[in-house]
Amino acid sequence: MTAPTTLDDTGDDAAAPAPDAAPDLLTVENLRVWFGTTEVVKGISFTARPGRCLAIVGESGSGKSVTARTLVGLTGANSRMSAERIDLAGVDLTRQSDRSWRSIRGRDIGFVLQDALVSLDQLRRVGDEVAEPLRLHGWGNKRRRAERAVELLDAVGVPEPELRARQRPYELSGGLRQRALIASAIALDPKLVIADEPTTALDVTVQAQVLDLLAASKTRGTSIILISHDLSVVARLADEVAVMRRGEIVEFGTAHQVLHAPTHDYTQHLLDAIPSEHTRGTRLLRPPEGTTEGPRTRRPVDRDRPVVQARNVSKVFRGPDKINRTVVDDVSFDLYAGETLGIVGESGSGKTTTARITLALLEATSGDVLLHGQPWSDIPTAASRPLRKQIGIIYQDPLSSFDPRWPVGRILSDALATGSRPPSSKAEAQERAIRLLEQVGLSDKHLTTAPLRLSGGQRQRVAIARALAPEPGIIVCDEPVSALDVSVQAQVLDLLTELQDDLGVSYLFISHDLGVIHHVSDRILVMKSGKIIEQGDADDVFQQPQHPYTQRLLTALPQLAQA
Amino acid sequence: MVIAAASLTFLAQLLMPGDRATALMNVQTGQQKRWTAAELAPVNKEFGFDRPLPVQYLHYLGGLFRGDLGTSYTQHRPVTQVIGGQLAPTLILTLGALVTAWVLAVAITVLTVKRTRAVSALGSTWEALTASLPNYWVGVVLLVVFAVKLPLFPVIGGSNAWGTVLPLATLAIPLAGFLGQVTRDELEKVLDQPFVTTARTRGMSDTAVRLRHALRHAVLPAITLSGWALGALVSGAIITENIFARPGIGQVLVTAVNTRDVPTVSGIVLVVAVAYVVANLLVDVAYALVDPRLRGRS
Numbered sequence: 001m002t003a004p005t006t007l008d009d010t011g012d013d014a015a016a017p018a019p020d021a022a023p024d025l026l027t028v029e030n031l032r033v034w035f036g037t038t039e040v041v042k043g044i045s046f047t048a049r050p051g052r053c054l055a056i057v058g059e060s061g062s063g064k065s066v067t068a069r070t071l072v073g074l075t076g077a078n079s080r081m082s083a084e085r086i087d088l089a090g091v092d093l094t095r096q097s098d099r100s101w102r103s104i105r106g107r108d109i110g111f112v113l114q115d116a117l118v119s120l121d122q123l124r125r126v127g128d129e130v131a132e133p134l135r136l137h138g139w140g141n142k143r144r145r146a147e148r149a150v151e152l153l154d155a156v157g158v159p160e161p162e163l164r165a166r167q168r169p170y171e172l173s174g175g176l177r178q179r180a181l182i183a184s185a186i187a188l189d190p191k192l193v194i195a196d197e198p199t200t201a202l203d204v205t206v207q208a209q210v211l212d213l214l215a216a217s218k219t220r221g222t223s224i225i226l227i228s229h230d231l232s233v234v235a236r237l238a239d240e241v242a243v244m245r246r247g248e249i250v251e252f253g254t255a256h257q258v259l260h261a262p263t264h265d266y267t268q269h270l271l272d273a274i275p276s277e278h279t280r281g282t283r284l285l286r287p288p289e290g291t292t293e294g295p296r297t298r299r300p301v302d303r304d305r306p307v308v309q310a311r312n313v314s315k316v317f318r319g320p321d322k323i324n325r326t327v328v329d330d331v332s333f334d335l336y337a338g339e340t341l342g343i344v345g346e347s348g349s350g351k352t353t354t355a356r357i358t359l360a361l362l363e364a365t366s367g368d369v370l371l372h373g374q375p376w377s378d379i380p381t382a383a384s385r386p387l388r389k390q391i392g393i394i395y396q397d398p399l400s401s402f403d404p405r406w407p408v409g410r411i412l413s414d415a416l417a418t419g420s421r422p423p424s425s426k427a428e429a430q431e432r433a434i435r436l437l438e439q440v441g442l443s444d445k446h447l448t449t450a451p452l453r454l455s456g457g458q459r460q461r462v463a464i465a466r467a468l469a470p471e472p473g474i475i476v477c478d479e480p481v482s483a484l485d486v487s488v489q490a491q492v493l494d495l496l497t498e499l500q501d502d503l504g505v506s507y508l509f510i511s512h513d514l515g516v517i518h519h520v521s522d523r524i525l526v527m528k529s530g531k532i533i534e535q536g537d538a539d540d541v542f543q544q545p546q547h548p549y550t551q552r553l554l555t556a557l558p559q560l561a562q563a
Numbered sequence: 564m565v566i567a568a569a570s571l572t573f574l575a576q577l578l579m580p581g582d583r584a585t586a587l588m589n590v591q592t593g594q595q596k597r598w599t600a601a602e603l604a605p606v607n608k609e610f611g612f613d614r615p616l617p618v619q620y621l622h623y624l625g626g627l628f629r630g631d632l633g634t635s636y637t638q639h640r641p642v643t644q645v646i647g648g649q650l651a652p653t654l655i656l657t658l659g660a661l662v663t664a665w666v667l668a669v670a671i672t673v674l675t676v677k678r679t680r681a682v683s684a685l686g687s688t689w690e691a692l693t694a695s696l697p698n699y700w701v702g703v704v705l706l707v708v709f710a711v712k713l714p715l716f717p718v719i720g721g722s723n724a725w726g727t728v729l730p731l732a733t734l735a736i737p738l739a740g741f742l743g744q745v746t747r748d749e750l751e752k753v754l755d756q757p758f759v760t761t762a763r764t765r766g767m768s769d770t771a772v773r774l775r776h777a778l779r780h781a782v783l784p785a786i787t788l789s790g791w792a793l794g795a796l797v798s799g800a801i802i803t804e805n806i807f808a809r810p811g812i813g814q815v816l817v818t819a820v821n822t823r824d825v826p827t828v829s830g831i832v833l834v835v836a837v838a839y840v841v842a843n844l845l846v847d848v849a850y851a852l853v854d855p856r857l858r859g860r861s
Contacts, residue, residue, distance in 0.1 A: 072764050077677070102766045111764030119757040121776050123854060133765040168855055184765065 025050050025191055025223045026071070029085040033066050033247075036078055040066050042247040048192060053214070053224040055238035055255070057231055057270075059485035060456075063247040064227045068196045071225070072109055073101045089191060106133035110185030112178075114197035119181055120169040126153070127165030130184045137188055152183040156213055174347070175206035182213055186222070193217060196227040203346035203512060208556040211236050229485060231270060232515070232557075235259055243267045273490035275519030277542055283497075284490035284519070299501045301339040301522055306373070307474050307506050308335040308358060308391075313367035313377075315353050315530075327353045329530035330367070335474065340500065340507040342521030342538065344514060346553075350530040351510045355476050358508060359393060360384050372473075389419050392467035396479035398459045402451040408462050409433050409447035412469055419470030436465040440495060457488035464495065468503075476508045481516060493520060514557050518542050526550050566624070568836035572829035573623055577616070584612055586823055587636050610634070632833065633826035637819075642830035646812055650834070653811035656727065656803070657796040660734035661789065667739035668746055668785065673773050676750045687747060693740030698799040702733040702806040719808045730803045737799075738792055742785045750781035779853055786853065790846035794839050 026048040033041035041063040048054045058064045069075050071086070073096060086093040088108060096104065105111070110133075113119040120129050131149040134140060140148065146165070153161035156179040169177050178198065185193055195214060199207040215237055218224050228234050234241055234255065241258040243251040243266065251264040262268045273284050315328040328350045335341045343351045356362040358369055360377045369377035371387055395401050402411055412433040416423050423429035434444045440461040451459055460480060467475050477496070481489040497520065499505060511517050517524060517538075524541045526534040526549070534547040545551045576583065584603040587610070607613040611622060626633065632642035668690075675686025709729060710718045716729050753759065754777055762772045801813030812831055819827035851857045 069760075074760065074763050098768070102768055104766070105764050106766035109764075111761070113757050113761055113764075115757065119761045121758045121762070121780075122856065123779050124776075132762065132767070136766045170856060181761070184761075 024048065024087075025089055026225075027085060027087045028071070029083060031067065031070065031083040031086065032081065033063070033070055033075055034080045035076070040247050041070070041081075044242075044244070044247075044249045046242055046249065046252065048223045048225055050191065050223050051218055051221045052239045053218050053226055053237050055226040055228060055234040055241045056244055057228055057234055057241060058244035059229055059270075059487060061246070062244040064229075064244050065196055067244075068111075068194050068225065068227045071194060072105050072111055074105075103137070106190070107137050107188045108190050108192065110188070110190040110193040112182050112185045112193065112195040112198045114200045115174075117169060117174065117177060120177060120184075122169055124168065125165065126167055126169060126172065126180050129169070130165070130180055130187060133184060133187045139188065148187070149183075152187055153180060156180070156183045156186075157209070158183070173206075174202055175209060178202060178206070178210050179213065182210070182217075186217060190222070192223045192225065194225045194227070197229065198226070199228075199233055200230070204514065204553060205346065205556040207233065208236075231259065231274060231486070243270070270486055273487045274515060275490070275493060275513075276515040277518045277539070279519050280538070283494050285487070285494055299338050299504055302337040305337040306334040307337050307371070308333075308508065309370040309373070310334075310354075310358060311367055311370070313354070313357055313364045313369060315350075315357060315362065316365045327530050328357065328364075331527075331530075331532055332367075333525055333532070333535070335506050335508055337473070337506055338500065338504045339522050340509050340520050342517040342524045343508065343510045343527060344512065344517040344524060344553075345527035346512060348529075349527040351512075351527055352478055353530075354527070355393075355478050355508065355510055359391060359476055360388075389470035390472050390474060392470065392472040392475040394460070394463050394467050394475060394477045394480045396482050398463035399451055401463065402459075404450065404452055407448045407450055408437070408442075408454075411451070411462065411466055412436055412447075415466045415469035421471070432469075433465075436469055437462075439468065439499070440465045441491075455488075456484050457491055460484065460488075460492050461495065464492075464499070468499070468505075472505065474506045474508065476510070478510045479512065480509075482511065482513065489516070496520065514542075514553060526553070564840050565833065565836050569624060569627055569829075569833055570620075572832050573620055576825045576829065583610070583825070627833070632830035635819075635827045636824045637822045637827075638824075642826050645815060645827055646830050646834055649810055649812045649815050652809065653797070653800050653804070653813060656730055656734065656809070656811060657793065657800050659727065659731050660738065660796055660799075661793060663731055663735035664738035664742055664792075665785075665789075667735060668743035669778065669782070671739070671743050672746045672750050672781070673770075673778060676747050676773075677754050687744075690740045690743040690747065693736050694744055696737045696740070698733055698737060699802050699806065701736055702730070702803050705729050705733055706806060726807070726809065730800075730807045730809055733803045733806070734796055734799050738796065742788065742792070745788060746781050746785045749784055750777055753777045753780045756780075783850065783854060786846055786849050789849075790839075790843040793842035794835070797835050797838060 024047040028047070029045045030043045031041055031045070032039060032043050044067065046054060046056075056064045056067060066075060066079075070081050071093070073093070075081055083094050088104070091104070091108075093104075120126070127146060127149040130152055131145040134145045134148060139145060150161045150165050153164055158164050158176055158179050164172060164176065164180070169180070172180065182195075182198070185195075193214070198214065199210050202210060211233065214224055214226070218237070224237070226234065226237055238255040241251075241253065241255050242249045243258065243264065245266050251258055251262060251267045253263075258267060259271070262271060269285075275284060310331055310333050313328055313331045314326060316324050316326050318324050331350075331354055333341065343354060345351050353362065357364045357377060360369065364377055368375065371390060374387070376384060376387060406414070409430065413423070413429040416429055416432055423432055430447070433447060437443060437446055442458060442461055442465070446454070446458070446462070451462065454462065463480075480496070481492050484492060493516065496507065500507065507520070509517065509520055521538045524535060524538050525532050526541065526547065528549050534541060534545065534550050541550065542554065545554055582603075584606040585598055587606055588598050588603065604613075611619055614622075623633070630643060632646070634640070635642050635645050638645055671686055671689065675682050677683065706718065706729065710716045717726050719726075750773070754773070756777075759772055759777055762776050763769070767775070800811060801816055803809070804811040804813035805817060812834065815827065816831045818824075819831070
């Protein structure tokens, strides 16, 4: 995994192509975009060249997706744009009529959106979706287009393309859908392909395949603009990287330079925030100015005191087709006091089902779970209810787990009331809610805020505060940072680690993200098809993976080469 | 469901105040008096009122399965004949209204959703306004304006095509408003979906995206409501047929209710129940055609 090295220019000057490089395909100069009166893109310039990939990286709200859409003239309602120059192979994109835009989109510029489940029309056949650009641009007749769609699906590595073309997007896996979406974007062999977060929501092995597909297209001479929040994804494909923050490009250069010798603080900050094996046992973010932090002393794990013991847990679901599927297959593990046990696996590996059984929210088909050595998962609901306060949960999307009409204060006092020490008065509830908020880095001014008005990171902090309210010894974290920007993710991971050191809670930490898992976990379980295929100390599993599947996961993991 | 409706109407006949034979004699003779047992006996025999209730009930149900809805008290003809002759105009009216309402609703939403603020506001105002209009009001206004003031259409409709226009509009306009409101909400949501953006990035025009992609998603809730709407249309048709003096089961029903012709009323209730069941069946079929995700699920 090394960054490309055959670069001619230094990437310092975006507008001027190096003399011996291929001529620029796309030149953008001083692009500005407004929504209403808010300027969201503030005068950016960049170029894209044939056979190269330009990555635009940034966190949510940086203006990267707006930029991508502006390049195809689909900025959105209530928007306004201006640019000194947007030139695509001699065509001035700043002055196109609606009709001429339609002949450019799909033919000269292909566009791949993220999450093909919602980016493909669910009600139409995959083949029709893939062939749609052909139809719109008058390519061939109906029969030829159908044949071409199958060829395209085959070309992007979709197995059984004839069958897939007749199916509908929801019948395909995430990876196949994303391939179909790419097949549609490259159907007319456009000179420029813009991919907006093409691998978000995909498992790492699938992510790697999709990136390889785009790389193959690049090799054939297509120019690619890759929009991503994920620097490690970018490292795999990009030749040049532009880092965007709040509508501006703060750093631009070759991929190697930006990822390994960044000159801008923000780029460095983004790189630092990526959790990986190298960040284990350290804070991801520098402590705030003015606070001094001594060397971190991790609270030791008490190996004599298992708080959760899962013994030969299996779960069988009976599908609508009357076929039994074993989703969790003979899973056993111990979670000790003060420990973080990471469960990693791709979608469908049984991670979340294991978590739900651990929480006694789902009954195991066989096997059981002990809580502090006592029966827990297989006792009647009434008997388990008093024990429930000892185990908390944090979800990926806290918003849907909050009552949207309750302010934060009420969410917390509701959770406090279920604990072992319910507050005796309203005043006490309020006071303890404030203390919880302070513990997670919020303040009393958030008490009256509705969750909808909080940012993603703040919501997850409230979810953590709520999980902490009944003072549990164990918290199950189900993909707690997967929906967050990398720097917010870093804050939340730092917070979870601090809380563990302060309170001695144990985490059962579920994630598909190997970097996150390696960063937080003391021990790791690797799950595949419901089975634990490998477990051990985090470093052992990552450095000497025994099982071929773990080895495959680790190779697929996009990572920044160590400079 | 049809058997339940049949049982209910049978029960309703029993629960009607007064003796059924007495009521029948009153209707037939136009007198209001107490009849002697001897006078009532032939009536009781003709309609089987003298037999035990369970036997009457089974006989009634058995008749239903043979397509026998009983005999009209007033016309002394089988109810099936009484209704049968009038069913076609009502079916034409209700189905025609449903189709017209759909065409109106789809056209208005596709043309006005997410356009300029003024156009969108015009569309949604029209829908809110028409959806809240009662049929009888629309009917009377249309009648006065287009048949009396401007004699474009006949006042007494009849069941020919020209006479069907105003009754059809009476039923279709409020329903179009209602279906339009539902479709508008959905279309607004669908047009924000990423697959719409994808289609645009392939070079599709805004209108084509609406027609080829978004509409199919947006009509789903309105299809579900159409089953219910068909039921509402039947009750609307009764009012409309009266306003425009148009033949149909609405007219038959009003007459039958006025003359307390219970078998005819029961028969119509049953026909409506059957129509309702068939309508909901058709809705399920239509839903599966539009949304293939539902196929193969039980």
